[in-house]
Amino acid sequence: MKEFLLLLKKGNKSALLAAIVNTIIAILKGIGFALTGSVALFAEMMHSAADTANQLFVFTGSALSKKSPTDRFPNGFGRLVNLVLLGAVLIVGIMAYETIVEGIHHIIKPTHPSGFIISLVILGISVLLESFVLYKAMKEISHELGINSSGFGVVTQAISNLGKAKPATRLVFLEDAVATLGGLLAMIAVIVAHYSPFHEAEGIASVIIGILMFIVVGKVFLDNAAGVIGEADEEMEIKIGEMVMNDPDVKDIQALTVLKEGEDLHVELEIELDPNLTVAEADDIKDRLEEKIMNEKGVTDVIIELDEDDGIQNWSEEKNEPELVEKK
Structure with a gap:
């Protein structure tokens, strides 16, 4: 137990922060959905709940991957974080499916939700919190790569160097980027549905949010499948x-x-x-x-x-890459 607690201290801090914030957001959205019946809030509640579970998996997996090699596993547990992330995306995939189904149901049978102000306030707070976590994830990417950046440079550096970030940090960035975008989309849908007869707007927003979640699932799955198999840098x-x-x-x-x-x-x-x-x-x-x-x-x-030395040059200096020349 003591070893497990020590390992948790080495877990990805961005994932832990994101899990805590998304727990708060999911509870707020759940309360809002119960009070208003807003489909947009339901979609965002499912999104935040999926992110919470996912990021807890990520934090735990990143911590356990630091475990020292054993006689049974002499190569260590480095790839464990990739395995955990593959399992975590299943949760997001299931909730993305439920979000899309609920959205389609609302498009077919649209209703006029109540509690416009409540929905807007909760979604506004959620977007602000998600933006905060997203910015922290961007800062973490710069920190991991040893890049000194500030202001808007944090954003540009994070986007341009996303592929070099650690798997856990990259997942937090992707999820919170989609969560922030989804929150803004939900706010727009709530406003449109309230001030116009186009009540299907919230259902359409729910479907789009679900699709965005599936895009994250696909990206994370492909990245970590390569990591499990063994990917060269x-x-x-x-x-x-x-x-x-x-x-x-x-x-x-x-x-x-x-x-x-x-x-x-x-x-x-x-x-x-x-x-x-x-x-x-x-x-x-x-x-x-x-x-x-x-x-x-x-x-x-x-x-x-x-x-x-065999007198045959294998390393290609001209192309500046590890190219092996065929030996005669």
């Missing part, structure tokens, strides 16, 4: 490859793989050295490279194999 491969080839004692790189293990990076490298070097000299080169690679952000494990 090509950008880090290029960076480490350049670093290794700049070492004066390295003649060539035979193979280089940077594998994503959840939020961590596992590096496997095979280099060629001068065959005239002594074992001690080769070992010093290996230790030096291991230290440099381990200093790269996110790298937790490095395996380096040594071989003698």
